[in-house]
Amino acid sequence: MKKLTPVVVVAALLLTACSSGNYEATQIPAKPAPKVTTAAPPAAPKPCTDGQDPLASYAPDANVPAPGTPMPAGTILETIQKRGRLIAGVSADSLNLGSRNPISGRIEGFDIDMINMVADAIFGAPAPGEPHKVELRVISSPQRIPLLMDGKVDIVARNMTINCARWDQIAFSAEYYRSGQKTLVQSDSTAKSVADLSGKTICAPAGSTSLDNLKRKNPAVKPITADSDTGCLVLFQQGKAAGISGDDTVLAGDAAQDPYAKILPERFSDEPYGLGFQKGHPEFVRLVNKALADMKADGRWQASYTKWLGKLGKTNPPAPIYGRTQGL
Secondary structure (H helix, E strand, O other): OOOOOOOHHHHHHHHOOOOOOOOOOEEOOOOOOOOOOOOOOOOOOOOOOOOOOOOEEOOOOOOOOOOOOOOOOOOHHHHHHHHOOEEEEEOOEEOOOEEEOOOOOOEEOHHHHHHHHHHHHHHOOOOOOOOOOEEEEEOOHHHHHHHHHHOOOOEEEOOOEOOHHHHOOEEEOOOOEEEOEEEEEEOOOOOOOHHHHOOOEEEEEOOOHHHHHHHHHOOOOEEEEEOOHHHHHHHHHOOOOOEEEEEHHHHHHHHHHOOOEEEOOOOOOOEEEOOEEEOOOHHHHHHHHHHHHHHHHOOHHHHHHHHHHHHHOOOOOOOOEEOOOOOO
16 A cells, blocks of 8 residues: 655645746746647647648748847847846746755756746846846646736746647747656556556646546546646645656656656657747747757757756657748
């Protein structure tokens, strides 16, 4: 029988937020989000209904401004630069992706490194010891798309899967990481795959592709949701869920926080991560894709991956796919 572990420290992550700079981070209250029909793309995704590859983003071009130079007049880039900071929606409870460091009080992780890269592409790299010009806003999975569409955040880096349905609502950068869905269970579970969990209550974050994938993989499971990854972990530790299904990156963080948990080896989806943007600003996406390509080429991407996600195994950054014309 699995021992129940204390959830006070884990649950506290849901209630905390911090900034990577001198700007006070805010946690946006959760509210019901409009239903988003999603489908995880397979390894070789089919074209969207408009004929475009879901992983295709806007190609950088000669007009991409250099970091720290004046941004083009009348664009969202100029608005961000004049404001003096990038406003980013992130997680504060996904260990190694975006989580609060209990010692420094800062939110850090692989997704946060992506956000700092974007800020530096606009404002230039900060001087040694100075913070990146970023305001982090802690958001839940269901809030990602609504907040982008409302313009409440400039960008979202919260392990968000690129797919056709989401392209209808927001825009994406080129893929910056390829995750996959797995399932976490009690360490004494005899299950080998999701097929062995029929009748079991399994948690997946609301508004995520993980929930849809889980239902398709085994309709006989009893899915429940939480607004965050830590919310699912709390339910699991309280014995209200027999398991958690989600991205391997997130589950690795969950397992690190619970010695009585293990991750099943079965991987049943591909989850290509993209940075999310409000539609109608391809110049912003082009700048970010240029910065992301530079980060992959000069070793910064690999260094960040090794630091935060290296325990998942060796990997190379995903090659970008360009050619997007939608929204131009």
